[in-house]
Amino acid sequence: MKVKIFYLLFFIFQSLNAQQKFALSTQEKDYITKFIYPLKTFNSEEIENDDLKILEKLVGKSKIIGLGEATHGSSEVYQMKYRISKYLIKNENFNLFSLEANMPESFVMNKYIIDKVADPKTILKHMYFWLWQTEETLNFVNWLKEYNDQNIPKIKFDGFDMQYTHGAIRQIKEVFQENNISTDEINELNKILKEENKGTRKYSKKGQEKIQIVLEKLKHKEISFKNEDEKKRYLQNVRIIEQKIQTGSSTERDKFMAENIKWLMKNNQDSKIIVSAHNYHVSKLDKSKMGYWLHKDYLDDYKNIGFAFYEGVYSASIDQKIGTYNSQTAYPGTLEYYLNSLNIPIFILDLKAIKNDNNNLGKWILKEIPFRKTGSGTDKNEFKKTKVADSFDYLIFINKSFNSKLLNHYSK
Structure with a gap:
C-alpha cells in the first residue's frame, strides 16, 4: 500500500513539474513583452492605422516583404495580411502584390485593377485553388482597383507559382493569333x-526533352510585340512551362518560385514587392524554402513576417472535402501556447531583435519548438518542431482565428 501511495505521489509531482516547464516565468514574460508591438485589430477595412507605424521601422528600406500564413484558410490571418499590404502600398511605396498562385493566371487580374475590365470573381476562379476564392481576397482586389483609380503609379498584381501550364499556353496562343x-x-x-504528364507531378526525362525542343522553337519565333514588356511576358510564359516540367518536388517548386519573384523585381521598374504565401514558403530556414533563396540573393532587402494563432477554425481540404474544420488548439510546449499566455490578443513579435539581444530569458524562443504547420489540409498533429526565430524576422500572433469565407460561386 505504501509503495502504491509513493508511486502515486511521485506521478503527481512529475505531472506538476512537467506543467511548470510549460509555463513562462514572470521574468520571461516581462522580457518577451519588451519585443512586442500590440495591434488593435486584424480588420483589413480599418481606417486608423497608427498601430502599424512600427512597420516603417521593421521593414526599413527592404524591397521584398514576405507575408506568411499559418493555414491557407484563416480569415483573420488573411485580413491582417491585406491590412498590412494596404499600409505598405499607401505609406511605404510598395507597388506590386504577388500571390502564391499560378503566374500567368494571376497576371490577368491587372485587367481588372488597372484596365477596369473583366470580372475579379472569374479571374480568382481561374486561379484554380479555392484558397483565394474568398471574400477576404475579393475585398482586397477591389481595394486595389479603387486605389488605382485614384493614384499614379498603379499597383500591379501577379503570381509566382508554376503548378499549371494552361494559362501560359493560352497566353502564348493569344500572341500567335494576334500575329497571324x-x-x-x-x-x-x-x-x-497532357500525354507526358500521365497524372504524376514529374515529367519523364524523355518527355522533358520532347517538350524542350518545342519550347526552344517558341523562344526564337519571329513575333512583332507591341512593346518590350509584352516580349518579356511571352518569354516568361515559356519559362513557366519549362519550370513545370522540371518540378518534381516541393524543393524545386520553391526554388522556381524564388526565381519568378526575382523576375518580377527585375522587370518592374523601382519594384517593391509584397509576397504572400504560406509560412513555410516565405521562411528563411533552409534550401528547401523560397524565402531562403530570396534572403540569399537580396540579404536585408528581403524581410519576412510569419503568422501564428492559438485556436479557432479554418477552411481546409481534408480527404478531398472542402469545408470548415476545427484547428488543433495550441497545447503546452508549443510557441503559440506560450504567446497566448501573455494575454495580448494581437501583436507583432520582433524575433530579429530577440536574436540580436541574446539574453538568457529569451533563449527558449530561439530553440526548435513545436509550431503550427497547416496548409490547405492537415495532419492530426498540426504542430511541427521548427526553429521559428531562424525562419522569420517577425511573427504576428492572433489569439483566435476563424475560417476564410468562400465565395458563393465556388462549388464544393
Whole structure:
C-alpha cells in the first residue's frame, strides 16, 4: 500500500513539474513583452492605422516583404495580411502584390485593377485553388482597383507559382493569333504536355526533352510585340512551362518560385514587392524554402513576417472535402501556447531583435519548438518542431482565428 501511495505521489509531482516547464516565468514574460508591438485589430477595412507605424521601422528600406500564413484558410490571418499590404502600398511605396498562385493566371487580374475590365470573381476562379476564392481576397482586389483609380503609379498584381501550364499556353496562343501565326505548334505542345504528364507531378526525362525542343522553337519565333514588356511576358510564359516540367518536388517548386519573384523585381521598374504565401514558403530556414533563396540573393532587402494563432477554425481540404474544420488548439510546449499566455490578443513579435539581444530569458524562443504547420489540409498533429526565430524576422500572433469565407460561386 505504501509503495502504491509513493508511486502515486511521485506521478503527481512529475505531472506538476512537467506543467511548470510549460509555463513562462514572470521574468520571461516581462522580457518577451519588451519585443512586442500590440495591434488593435486584424480588420483589413480599418481606417486608423497608427498601430502599424512600427512597420516603417521593421521593414526599413527592404524591397521584398514576405507575408506568411499559418493555414491557407484563416480569415483573420488573411485580413491582417491585406491590412498590412494596404499600409505598405499607401505609406511605404510598395507597388506590386504577388500571390502564391499560378503566374500567368494571376497576371490577368491587372485587367481588372488597372484596365477596369473583366470580372475579379472569374479571374480568382481561374486561379484554380479555392484558397483565394474568398471574400477576404475579393475585398482586397477591389481595394486595389479603387486605389488605382485614384493614384499614379498603379499597383500591379501577379503570381509566382508554376503548378499549371494552361494559362501560359493560352497566353502564348493569344500572341500567335494576334500575329497571324499558325497555332498548330501550340496545340501540339499542349497535347504533348497532357500525354507526358500521365497524372504524376514529374515529367519523364524523355518527355522533358520532347517538350524542350518545342519550347526552344517558341523562344526564337519571329513575333512583332507591341512593346518590350509584352516580349518579356511571352518569354516568361515559356519559362513557366519549362519550370513545370522540371518540378518534381516541393524543393524545386520553391526554388522556381524564388526565381519568378526575382523576375518580377527585375522587370518592374523601382519594384517593391509584397509576397504572400504560406509560412513555410516565405521562411528563411533552409534550401528547401523560397524565402531562403530570396534572403540569399537580396540579404536585408528581403524581410519576412510569419503568422501564428492559438485556436479557432479554418477552411481546409481534408480527404478531398472542402469545408470548415476545427484547428488543433495550441497545447503546452508549443510557441503559440506560450504567446497566448501573455494575454495580448494581437501583436507583432520582433524575433530579429530577440536574436540580436541574446539574453538568457529569451533563449527558449530561439530553440526548435513545436509550431503550427497547416496548409490547405492537415495532419492530426498540426504542430511541427521548427526553429521559428531562424525562419522569420517577425511573427504576428492572433489569439483566435476563424475560417476564410468562400465565395458563393465556388462549388464544393
